Amino acid sequence: MRIAVFGAGGVGGYFGGRLAQAGEEVIFIARGEHLRAMQANGLRVDSIKGDFVIQPVQATDDTSRVGKVDIILVAVKAWQVMEAAPAMKPMLGEETGVIWLGNGVDAPAQLAAELGAEHVLGGLTQISAVIAAPGHIRHVGIEPLIAFGEMDGRPSQRVDALRQAFERAGVKVVTPADIQAAMWEKFVFIASISGVGAVTRAPAGVLRSVPETRQMLQRAIAEVTQVARARKINLPEDIIAKTLAFIDGMAPGVLASMQRSIMEGRPSELGAQNGAVVRMGLEVGVPTPVHEFIYASLLPQELKARGEIQF
16 A cells, blocks of 8 residues: 555654555655654664664655555644645545544544545554654554544445555554544543643553542543533443553553643643543533643643743
């Protein structure tokens, strides 16, 4: 398959790297020092599943030179989706699938508005990976998993072909019958642990072991679950217990990506995660006091990171 990875950070670099390692034609869309390092030295991935290097690597910041691709894996931050979407248009063929792999549940609709709903699929990943240095990805925790599917749940040739590509790459891959429910299931987890982690500045092992923060986590998880069900999302009955069990199985030092961004003073996905829970809760009449507290507490620092206020 011919696959463009739009955003070659921890998620895009890891999964795109595995596909390239397996022989798929992968083109990384990146920028700055990270792009230049890949062009000069290839892509290095250090992983708990085994280290590897892709060299040479196809990488560019000019999508007009890529040509048509079969799949675009979108791995930018949620707040970058609307800016990135127009640049994907030169790579679209009639059957090209565009798969959102980031955190949050708003991006598929945003991509569909710009690119056409016929191109957009839902997706999600489970992994903890970061850019360790330009051209260098470090996978630090969580068994890598990727899931994707057509938004309406229908089977399709492009979903099946990409599933087979990931299987050849040795990546755990799932094609859920209801990708929207699967995305919300991840959203229940990621919005809760990101928000509680960011407001406490504590890693997963601390959040789950201190009774007060564990209770805060559980309440945050319950709020997202209630919002999802009010929006007719078919979540598992045991979603709260299942999410807590997943957190209990994480490496104790893991920090969520949004949490890392906030702790480092960089723009984050606060609006697409905790802010989105608050907004959608208001839309369906579901109170979200924990997420309201998290969002309000972190918003001044977020605005500072974006240069909108100074203090």
